[in-house]
Amino acid sequence: MNTIEYNWRYSFISVILSAVAIMIVIRAGYIQVGPHKGDQEDIIIQNEGYWRTVYPARGIIYDRWGHVLAGNDEVYEVGVELQYVKNPETIALTLSGLLHLDFADVYAAASTPYSADPENPAVYARLADNITKEQKETIEKLMEQYASQPASSKKDVKPPSLAGLTFIAHLARSYPEGSVGSNLLGFVNMEGVGFYGVESKFNQLLAGTPQRVWVPLDPLRAEEMPRIPNGASLVLTIDREIQAAMENILDKAIEDSGSSGGALLVSNPRNGEILAMAVTPRMDVNKYWEYEETFPPGTPFNRGVSREYEPGSVFKVLTMAAGLDSGAVKPDTSFLDTGVFEIGGIYINNWNMGAWGPQDMTGCMQHSLNVCLAWIASEIGAPRFYNYMQAFNIGRMTGIDLGSEATGRLKLPGDGDWYDADLGTNAFGQGVSVTPLQMIAAISAVANQGQMPAPHVVKSMVNNGQQYDTPIQIVGMPIKAKTARQLTEMLAISLEKESSDALIEGYRVAGKTGTAEIPTETGYSSSMTNASFVGWGPVDDPQFMVYVWLEKPASSPWGSIVAAPVFRDAVKELVVLLNIPPDNVRQRLQGQ
């Protein structure tokens, strides 16, 4: 081979290779700056990632011992990716059968033609939500079954197929205790918004703060996503066992007495913690969509805080407290009960229209004498009497950490509808409206050395890895400690002398019955009453206070007959659940 042939072959190869290289470079440059640069950039941007709103898990609600009252279950949203649907009829048949959905709605949704047009997109259709894991697994088994079936040989027959179905997991609120404590908890709807109770009052805290995060699709740009803290969790003052027990007792009492409804509240009078709040009506808040069936219009979700009523003779505890504290009367002050007392132009009578003769103050409470208490109120005088009632927070909200609290109504001198006669009737709890919570909060002062703690249901909050305890707040001292002790002793003696059905062997308790006539359009009805009882114990070291209210009992209108036994049944459970030994045992153990 001569030199010229040798050289041109190499030159030819180098020219070819160079030309290829130059064409590659030109093409790369064309792609970078050519007319389709914008489209390519759009595709790159679309596939870089996407913005996503991350909703943190809703905070858990516990009882005081750590039992979950409100948690989160994993549930699934079922939808179809329209692009992959092969047989919408199968989808509609399956979901209508398994999930009880409407066949026509599901068929219409699954039959929607796929469209990627940004102005009129049809890519995904949501069919159902909140289905359980078991339901999802059943559907997935069917999907696999249909997918493994051989294709039909007939061209016009569509084989059954669930292709296109997808499941998106998320958390939904769940209440393991069902209806226990439901009036306190409230519920959360499908959109994650709390209604009533603690769920509503602390909705923002429980829900947490959603965050928009960038989720990169390009693995090269993968980065750690910000840790989004769950919503705050709450520890309530409620004792689950006590709550369940009180609900059972209340339900039985309502059934036995033929009452239309009731409330049974238990609190710790020393610190205002609500240990149980059993009320009716009640629902399983896992089925919150049944709300209107259980709570017809006008029915409050929690009558313990929202329902105002005239309390009747339990209110005499406050009147007597005011009388003793102001010095208007002493425990041994004698009163001659003639059966009638005139005040403001009206005549006050006793519950049995009888005259009880000479009574001391303990006797007035023991026999629940309206005449005596009306006289005491007149001795106190209207300005001082209403000052005391306001100091007990009557006619004012307690500020409890629950929604929809009612204020009640205490007419005051100077109000357009207050008359002198109201001083007499208010003294025994008529003409004044309160909620059960207001009564238990006010009378806590009598059980707690004159100090009135703020009632609350949230014991502590757990947020960002720290637990914040609710401090005990003393909202007032309406009476002196000496007055509280005197009145407690009087009420304990009055129960013992009366051989009340509220007494429990081994435990000394103090309390007062109440029977209030219910006002109607034509005046007070003596056949329809609100029967109640308030009591606390042990007298020398109060650890519980119980308030019972039965609305319109049919078996008997009297609180001493229908409400006092409920108190006794409640205390029998409480002393066991709170580990309170009988008085003699407790005093002996304390002396050791």
Added chain:
Amino acid sequence: MDNVKKVTQAYSLAPWRRQIQVAVIFLVALTFLAWVAVVYLNVTARAVTMGSEIQVMQQDLEVMTRENQDMESELAHLTSAITLQVRARELGFKQVKPEEILYINVPDYTGRQPITLAPPPRPLVVEKSALDPEYTQSLLDWLDKNIVIPVQAMAETLP
């Protein structure tokens, strides 16, 4: 001229050596570029693999968080008050009455305490420097603190 030519020729490389030099340099450069490309591809592939693993782990984290919440709720359902009451009755347990309980004094037993789910908030600690001010104060600061400010305060109090 001939001598120059002879010297130049003596110290010049043969054409074939020059060609080999050029080829070798070219090949070395090519090899270097190839190594760079290999290393780049290797690192990128590993980064992509790690990135994919991170994405998978983040999805797993979400799944496990949901599962944890679900299991906590499932446990609560299984140990709910009513479920336990039913199980207790089936096992033959009866509700205890107050008079049936035997109380024993246990020294130093404080009783059942409410649940603690997290530590209390940490108290705010103001950090105090271990060094005396003499070691951190400048001369001007010292003059201000000990002479200027007291003189100004005195001047304000004088009528």
